[in-house]
Amino acid sequence: MADSPRPARVRVAPSPTGDPHVGTAYMSLFDRALADKTGGQFILRIEDTDRNRYVADSEQQIFESLAWLGLEPDEGPHKGGPVGPYRQSERLPLYKEAAETLLKSGHAYKCFCTADRLATLRKIQQAEKSARMGYDGLCRGLSAEEVKAKEAAGEEYVVRLKMPREGDIKVEDLFRGTLSFKADEQQDAVMLKSDGFPTYHLANIVDDNAMGITHVIRAEEWIPSLPLHFELYRAFGWEPPVFAHMPLLRNKDKSKISKRKNPTSLLWYRDAGFLPEALKNFLGLMGFSLPNDQEIFSYREFLQHFDLAKVNIGGPIFDVQKLHWLNGEYIRALDPAEIEKRLVDYVKLLMHREVEFMDLPEDQLPTDQFLAEFEQKRRKRSRVLAQLAPQLMTSYEVNPALLLPIIPLIRERMHTLGEAADYLPMFFTDEFSYTPEDFVQKKGTLDDAKKALNAMREIVQIADFNDAEGAVKQMDELSRAKAEELNLKLGPFLGPVRMAITGSKVSPPLMESMLVLGKEETLKRVDNALRFLG
RNA sequence: GGCCCCUUCAUCUAAUGGUUAGGAUACCGCCCUUUCAAGGCGGCGAUACGGGUUCGAAUCCCGUAGGGGUCACCA
Numbered sequence: 001m002a003d004s005p006r007p008a009r010v011r012v013a014p015s016p017t018g019d020p021h022v023g024t025a026y027m028s029l030f031d032r033a034l035a036d037k038t039g040g041q042f043i044l045r046i047e048d049t050d051r052n053r054y055v056a057d058s059e060q061q062i063f064e065s066l067a068w069l070g071l072e073p074d075e076g077p078h079k080g081g082p083v084g085p086y087r088q089s090e091r092l093p094l095y096k097e098a099a100e101t102l103l104k105s106g107h108a109y110k111c112f113c114t115a116d117r118l119a120t121l122r123k124i125q126q127a128e129k130s131a132r133m134g135y136d137g138l139c140r141g142l143s144a145e146e147v148k149a150k151e152a153a154g155e156e157y158v159v160r161l162k163m164p165r166e167g168d169i170k171v172e173d174l175f176r177g178t179l180s181f182k183a184d185e186q187q188d189a190v191m192l193k194s195d196g197f198p199t200y201h202l203a204n205i206v207d208d209n210a211m212g213i214t215h216v217i218r219a220e221e222w223i224p225s226l227p228l229h230f231e232l233y234r235a236f237g238w239e240p241p242v243f244a245h246m247p248l249l250r251n252k253d254k255s256k257i258s259k260r261k262n263p264t265s266l267l268w269y270r271d272a273g274f275l276p277e278a279l280k281n282f283l284g285l286m287g288f289s290l291p292n293d294q295e296i297f298s299y300r301e302f303l304q305h306f307d308l309a310k311v312n313i314g315g316p317i318f319d320v321q322k323l324h325w326l327n328g329e330y331i332r333a334l335d336p337a338e339i340e341k342r343l344v345d346y347v348k349l350l351m352h353r354e355v356e357f358m359d360l361p362e363d364q365l366p367t368d369q370f371l372a373e374f375e376q377k378r379r380k381r382s383r384v385l386a387q388l389a390p391q392l393m394t395s396y397e398v399n400p401a402l403l404l405p406i407i408p409l410i411r412e413r414m415h416t417l418g419e420a421a422d423y424l425p426m427f428f429t430d431e432f433s434y435t436p437e438d439f440v441q442k443k444g445t446l447d448d449a450k451k452a453l454n455a456m457r458e459i460v461q462i463a464d465f466n467d468a469e470g471a472v473k474q475m476d477e478l479s480r481a482k483a484e485e486l487n488l489k490l491g492p493f494l495g496p497v498r499m500a501i502t503g504s505k506v507s508p509p510l511m512e513s514m515l516v517l518g519k520e521e522t523l524k525r526v527d528n529a530l531r532f533l534g
Numbered sequence: 535g536g537c538c539c540c541u542u543c544a545u546c547u548a549a550u551g552g553u554u555a556g557g558a559u560a561c562c563g564c565c566c567u568u569u570c571a572a573g574g575c576g577g578c579g580a581u582a583c584g585g586g587u588u589c590g591a592a593u594c595c596c597g598u599a600g601g602g603g604u605c606a607c608c609a
Contacts, residue, residue: 015609050608115607122606129535133605158607176539185537185605193607200609223539224604247540254601282546285558289547293557312547315602319545322559332572370560412572422570479568494568506570 007040008214013204015047016058019265020065022318023219023249023257026283028071030217030246033306035074043211044076046087047204049197065266069276070299083211088203095198098206099159099191107235108191110157111139112150134187135160159192161232169227174244175313181227189228201225205232208241215242221256244308247287247315257318262371272378273346273417274323278330282323286316296329321370328415336407343403344396346417350382351389381421391428405516409508423508427516430525432503436533439499441492448488449496450533455482456497457526465519472511500529
C-alpha cells in the first residue's frame with residue numbers, strides 16, 4: 001500500500017510522567033519521517049490527563065530530548081500552532097462537550113458503580129477464571145428515572161461508551177491488514193472519569209480528530225484498544241485515521257522495554273555520551289532497513305528510503321551493544337575540532353548533572369552483564385570527567401588549543417564521549433597512584449624498569465619536540481636501539497615508560513602523548529617515577 | 535486464563551516462489567602493532583515444528599509450539 005499523496009499529519013503523544021522515553025523518540029522518528037516524506041506536519045501533544053502521575057519537569061525534558069535528537073515537532077505546547085492548545089489539561093471543555101454529545105446521541109451512559117463494586121467484580125471474575133473480564137455493563141440498563149434519582153442523590157458517576165454487543169469489529173492496520181475483534185468481548189470503557197477528566201481514550205480520539213491527524217503511528221501495545229477507538233470514531237461520525245501499530249522495542253528477554261532491564265531514558269543516553277545522530281540512526285535500524293545493507297545513514301538518507309509500509313513488525317530487541325559500536329563509528333567520522341566541541345559541551349553537561357547520578361539505587365542497574373558493566377563504567381567516567389571538569393575547563397579557556405592535539409590520540413579509542421574519561425586525565429595531572437610492581441614487566445625486573453626509564457630520559461632530551469613528526473620517528477628509532485642494547489623487546493622497554501608518563505598500563509600512543517605533554521612535563525614524569533622507584 | 539499480535543544466525547536485519555539463505559553487531563582466530571583501541575582478513579552461526587499447495591517454499595495456506603501485548607475512573 002502506497003502512502004497517500006496528501007500531506008500526513010502525525011503526532012506523538014507522550015505523558016509527562018517521568019524521564020523522556022526512548023520509545024517516544026522511536027515513534028517520533030517515524031512520525032517525523034512520514035511528515036517530511038509527504039510534506040506534512042509532525043505534532044507534539046502532551047497527554048497530561050492523569051494528575052496522579054504528573055511529573056513537573058517531564059514535559060520540558062521531552063522538548064529538550066526531541067530537540068537533542070533533531071526530531072523537532074512542527075506544532076506543540078512550546079511551538080504553538082493552529083489547532084492548539086497542545087496540552088490536554090488545557091482542552092478539558094472539549095472532552096466534556098464530547099462526552100455530552102455521546103450521552104445525547106445514546107452512544108454513552110452514566111455509570112454509578114463504585115470503585116468497590118468494580119474491585120469485587122474483578123475478584124469474582126478472577127476467582128471464576130471467567131472468560132469475560134471487566135465491567136459487566138450493569139448501569140447500561142438504568143432507566144432515565146433511575147439515573148436522575150442517583151444524580152439527585154449526589155452519587156458520583158463516570159461516562160461509559162456503549163460498545164456493540166454483537167458481530168465483529170473490523171479495523172484496518174497499515175501493517176497487519178484487517179484486525180478483527182469480537183464485539184461481545186469488548187467492554188464499555190470509561191470516557192469521562194468521576195473527577196470530570198477524560199480518559200486517554202476519549203481525549204486521544206477527540207484530539208486526533210480536532211487536530212486533523214491522518215496517520216496514527218503508535219506502539220503495538222495499543223492494538224487491544226483499537227476496537228474501542230474505532231467505535232468511538234463511529235459514535236462521533238468521524239472518519240478514522242490510518243492506524244499503523246509499530247513493533248514494541250524489547251528488552252533482552254523480549255519483554256516490552258522497561259527501565260528495570262534496559263536504560264529507557266533519553267537523558268541516560270545523552271549522559272553516557274551517545275551522540276544524538278547515532279541514537280537516531282540506531283532507532284532507524286529498529287524495524288527498518290536501507291537498501292544495500294547500509295547501516296550507517298544520516299536522517300536525510302533515511303528519509304530518502306523511508307516507506308512506512310516497509311516496516312518490519314517483529315519486535316526488535318534494543319541492543320545497547322550495537323548502539324555502542326555505532327556510536328564509535330560516528331565519533332570516528334567526526335573531525336577533531338568537532339569532537340572537541342562535543343566533548344566540551346558534554347563535560348559541561350556532566351558538571352551540572354553529576355550530582356544527580358551519584359547514588360542511584362543498586363536495583364536500578366540494568367541486569368544484563370554488558371549493561372551492568374557499562375553502567376558501572378559510565379558512572380565512574382562521569383565522575384572522573386566531572387571532577388576533571390573545573391581544571392579542564394579552566395585550562396581550556398586559558399588555552400583553547402589545549403584539547404585539540406589530544407583528540408586524534410583518543411578518537412579511535414572512544415565509543416562514547418564518556419569514555420574520554422579513560423584517557424583524558426593523564427594530560428591534566430601527573431599525580432599517579434602507581435606501585436613499584438606496576439613498573440615491572442612480565443619476565444622483567446625492577447632494575448630493567450629503571451634502566452628503561454633512564455634510557456628514555458636521554459632519548460627525550462635528545463629529541464626535537466618542535467618537530468612533532470620528526471620527534472616521534474626519532475624517539476621510536478632510539479627506543480628500538482636502546483631496547484636492543486638492554487636486551488629487551490620494544491614492548492617491555494616502553495612498559496615502564498608508559499606507566500611513568502600516563503600512570504597506566506593502557507594509554508594512547510606513548511610518543512605522541514609525550515609530545516602533547518611537552519618535553520619539560522615528560523622529563524618531570526620520568527624523574528618522578530625514578531624518584532618513586534628509588 | 536480470554537482476546538489479539540508476532541516468529542530468518544545470540545542480537546539488528548536482507549532475500550516479496552528458483553540464492554551455496556546475504557550483510558552488520560557480539561564472540562573466536564590471524565594480520566597490523568608500542569599498551570589499549572581502530573583497521574584488514576577469516577571463522578562460528580538462522581529460515582521454530584508438522585502438514586499441505588507447487589516442478590520448486592524462508593516466502594502462500596492450515597495446524598502446533600514458542601514469544602509478546604493487553605484485559606484500570608494509567609497512558
